[in-house]
Amino acid sequence: MLAGVVGAAGDDAAVIDGLVVTTDMLHERTDFPPGTTRYTAGWRSVGASLSDVAAMGASATAAVAAYGAPTFDPDEIEAFVDGASDVCERTGAQYVGGDLDNHDEFTVAGTVVGRTEDPVYRAGATSGDAVYVTGTLGRSGAAVREFERGNTDRGNDLFRFEPRVTTGRQLAPVATAMMDSSDGLARSLHQLAAASDCGFSIEWDRLPVDPSVDAVAADDAERRQLSTFFGEDFELVFTAPPAPLEERRGSIPVPITRIGTVTDADVLADGEPLPDRGYTH
Numbered sequence: 001m002l003a004g005v006v007g008a009a010g011d012d013a014a015v016i017d018g019l020v021v022t023t024d025m026l027h028e029r030t031d032f033p034p035g036t037t038r039y040t041a042g043w044r045s046v047g048a049s050l051s052d053v054a055a056m057g058a059s060a061t062a063a064v065a066a067y068g069a070p071t072f073d074p075d076e077i078e079a080f081v082d083g084a085s086d087v088c089e090r091t092g093a094q095y096v097g098g099d100l101d102n103h104d105e106f107t108v109a110g111t112v113v114g115r116t117e118d119p120v121y122r123a124g125a126t127s128g129d130a131v132y133v134t135g136t137l138g139r140s141g142a143a144v145r146e147f148e149r150g151n152t153d154r155g156n157d158l159f160r161f162e163p164r165v166t167t168g169r170q171l172a173p174v175a176t177a178m179m180d181s182s183d184g185l186a187r188s189l190h191q192l193a194a195a196s197d198c199g200f201s202i203e204w205d206r207l208p209v210d211p212s213v214d215a216v217a218a219d220d221a222e223r224r225q226l227s228t229f230f231g232e233d234f235e236l237v238f239t240a241p242p243a244p245l246e247e248r249r250g251s252i253p254v255p256i257t258r259i260g261t262v263t264d265a266d267v268l269a270d271g272e273p274l275p276d277r278g279y280t281h
Contacts, residue, residue, distance in 0.1 A: 011121050012055035012179050013114075020114040022052035028106035033144055035152030036159065038076040041108065042083025043160045048182065049112035050091050050163035051234040055180040057172030058116035060093035060165050065110040068103030083160075084110075091165040114165075118172050122195035125177035125239040129262040131200055132245070134164050134236045134254050136210035137185055141226030141233075145216035158212055161234050170252050171238060174245050178238035184231030187278025189267050192237065201268045202260030231279030 013022035026032065026045050036044075046063045053060045065084055067077065077100070085095040093112065125131075143158035164180075171178065177196050181188045185207070189200050209227040217223040239262050249256060267274045 012052040013058070015056060015058075015116065015119045018115055018117050020053050020056055020058040020116055020119070021111070022049050023109060023111040024048040024052070025107065025109045032106065033147035033155065035147050035150075035155055037156055038079040039083040040156045040159050041106075042080035042085075043087040044083075045108040045110045046084040046095065046112065047087045047161060047163050048234065049110045050087065050093065050165060051180045051182065053112050053114040054091075054163050054165040054168035055120075055178055055236060056114075056116060057118065057120040057168045057175065057178065058114040058165075059169055060088070060091045060112055060114040060163075062094050062096045063088050063110060063112045064096055065098040065108055066101065067098060068101045068105075068107040070102065070104060070106075072100060087160075087163065091163050093165075116172070120168075120172050120175045120178040120238070122177055122179050122192055125192060125196035125198050125262045127198060127262050127264050128241075129176055129239040130242045130245070130258050131189070131202065131237070131239050131260045131262060132256050132258050133181065133185065133208065134167055134256055135233075136208045136255075137181070137233055137235065138210045138213035138223075138227035138230065139233055141230035142210065142212035142216050144230075145226070149216075163234060164236050164254065167252055167254050168236060170248065171236070171240070174240045174248065175238040176240055178236055181233045181235045181237050182231055182279065184233075184278030185228045185237065186274050187229075187231065187276055188237045189274065190276040192239070193267050196239075196262075199263040199265040199267055200260055201263050201271075202274070204270050206257060206259045208255065208257040229275075229277045
């Protein structure tokens with residue numbers, strides 16, 4: 001929306017003279033199902049911005065968060081900070097503080113800064129490149145189903161994802177385009193296609209669906225909804241020439257799955273149009 005107004009907008013984060021900066025706002029009503037602990041909220045709020053830094057192929061330096069709530073419970077605030085600090089530690093960043101303010105709904109605005117001299121943008125995919133995803137798809141959708149069923153321990157566990165900062169740095173020399181999957185795989189592919197003026201052809205059977213999805217999905221349609229359209233998984237979706245990617249696959253710390261190929265136009269799954277549907281902020 002802002003890409004035509006703000007010159008630096010349009011990617012997961014802005015890059016200015018090697019400095020990477022991004023911010024995300026999360027709300028209790030839309031982002032934290034009943035049963036989400038403040039520890040998980042801290043982890044997830046800051047993790048979302050760390051994932052944006054990862055998508056640029058950058059290192060993460062520091063994070064802050066503005067915490068708004070109707071009341072301030074010291075134990076809840078401490079748990080939030082613990083979660084934010086722990087997810088930062090996973091990526092080599094530091095949680096360095098933030099702000100507190102009254103708000104009628106629990107709301108967090110997190111900001112992360114990082115650095116890179118070789119950013120990877122959403123534009124750059126070329127016909128003939130392969131398209132890949134890191135990790136597995138559908139954890140967040142499965143988490144929401146677990147929360148709905150009252151399985152809050154399982155829901156919180158699935159909600160605490162690991163931002164792919166280290167992996168993003170290792171992919172930066174070979175990735176031609178990259179973003180995170182916070183809006184869902186389908187919408188991410190459409191966004192990459194628009195930015196790179198290309199298309200994609202993927203295969204349903206190649207998608208690395210997380211086992212947690214099979215534990216909650218009632219049928220194949222729900223399985224596809226949770227893994228492809230639900231979003232909020234924070235994996236990396238990227239393109240790269242196959243040969244250079246395969247040369248460094250062994251040094252990358254998470255599984256990487258080739259799900260298809262970059263084409264000249266259209267976004268297809270098994271030859272049929274893939275709907276541009278995903279998470280709505």
